Amino acid sequence: MSELEAIKTLNNPISDLISDDIFDLLNSRGLIHERAVRDYRIRVKFKTLRAQKIRTGDAIDSLRDEYPYLQFDTIRKIVHNPPKQATV
Incomplete structure (x- = not known):
């Protein structure tokens, strides 16, 4: 590259x-929307970690290493709750 x-x-x-x-x-x-992009990247990374058979808690802890300003529960909500659809 x-x-x-x-x-x-x-x-x-x-x-x-x-x-x-x-x-x-x-x-x-x-x-x-920077936060939406961040959340999308967190979801993609979480799915990748889970596909590698990493436990949910360990995957979230790994994401916390990348995003130390986010709490465990915040990341859990991001990965388990789909984004709300914007209405026009």
């Missing part, structure tokens, strides 16, 4: 959902 690709990957935490260009455009216009 080239250095530019590595930087773009760091800039777009949801590259599996949208392209880097679209992410940059949305982010430049203030349309990216």
Whole structure:
């Protein structure tokens, strides 16, 4: 991976959902909800850990190492409660 690709990957935490260009455009216009992106990444990481047969509590503890400002129960709620759908 080239250095530019590595930087773009760091800039777009949801590259599996949208392209880097679209992410940059949305982010430049203030349309990216940072907490929702963080919660999405936590859910993806949790599912990956659980697929590796890691116990739920241990997976949450591992996530707490990455996000030390979040409590155990907060991460538990993020991974077990689906996001609320926005109504228009």
